[in-house]
Amino acid sequence: DGGITQSPKYLFRKEGQNVTLSCEQNLNHDAMYWYRQDPGQGLRLIYYSQIVNDFQKGDIAEGYSVSREKKESFPLTVTSAQKNPTAFYLCASSLLNQPQHFGDGTRLSIL
Amino acid sequence: EDKVVQSPLSLVVHEGDTVTLNCSYEVTNFRSLLWYKQEKKAPTFLFMLTSSGIEKKSGRLSSILDKKELFSILNITATQTGDSAIYLCAAHNTNAGKSTFGDGTTLTVKP
Numbered sequence: 001d002g003g004i005t006q007s008p009k010y011l012f013r014k015e016g017q018n019v020t021l022s023c024e025q026n027l028n029h030d031a032m033y034w035y036r037q038d039p040g041q042g043l044r045l046i047y048y049s050q051i052v053n054d055f056q057k058g059d060i061a062e063g064y065s066v067s068r069e070k071k072e073s074f075p076l077t078v079t080s081a082q083k084n085p086t087a088f089y090l091c092a093s094s095l096l097n098q099p100q101h102f103g104d105g106t107r108l109s110i111l
Numbered sequence: 112e113d114k115v116v117q118s119p120l121s122l123v124v125h126e127g128d129t130v131t132l133n134c135s136y137e138v139t140n141f142r143s144l145l146w147y148k149q150e151k152k153a154p155t156f157l158f159m160l161t162s163s164g165i166e167k168k169s170g171r172l173s174s175i176l177d178k179k180e181l182f183s184i185l186n187i188t189a190t191q192t193g194d195s196a197i198y199l200c201a202a203h204n205t206n207a208g209k210s211t212f213g214d215g216t217t218l219t220v221k222p
Contacts, residue, residue, distance in 0.1 A: 031208060033209070035212075040120075040214070040217075041214050041215070042115075042117075042199055042212040042213050042214040042215045043154075043199065043201075043212040044212075045209060045210075045211070045212075048208070048209050050208050056207075056209075058209065090153070090154070096208065097142055097143070097203060097205055097208070098159075099145055099156040099159050100145075100156070100210070101156075102153040102154050102155075103153060104152040104153050105152050105153065
């Protein structure tokens with residue numbers, strides 16, 4: 001079945017550690033997105049990419065990094081510079097200017 | 112800066128009630144207004160609206176866009192407990208190729 005797979009579902013980070021969240025899609029979508037969701041809030045855009053080897057910062061990119069080496073994959077690294085990383089992270093993909101399809105999310109916590 | 116505001120932030124109703132959720136937006140290069148439903152993890156797409164005054168309908172849900180006043184509403188008639196969810200509104204900026212989300216409306220439907 002076509003869809004978006006995020007892994008892991010739960011992730012724990014130690015102080016000073018970088019962690020990478022995986023996002024893979026087999027929908028042949030050009031655009032991919034990473035969002036952060038905090039309790040009681042909507043989705044805030046971290047990074048997005050419309051084509052391979054190109055990506056743009058969203059509204060809250062500080063402390064995060066991404067790569068887009070393949071069309072199917074858009075991993076997000078939460079670096080030690082992100083001082084408040086505890087949140088629910090959602091990855092999405094879409095055709096250009098079309099509705100987004102979302103993965104089931106990764107919940108990141110601090111140890 | 113693109114901005115989307117949803118109201119109310121939360122709503123509690125009883126089964127059978129009708130609810131109206133509101134979404135106002137200020138987005139440069141506006142292309143479309145999208146509604147999503149988020150139950151536990153992944154938001155799922157409900158409607159995409161691009162033209163003013165044309166109602167989109169799916170079962171008990173309907174939505175309409177007013178591009179002059181910059182708002183949209185989502186109506187749910189004869190609510191059921193299964194309608195309990197967070198309803199997210201997003202406005203798509205076609206030049207930037209990204210959507211800005213509101214904070215969502217949390218709907219609780221009691222039996």
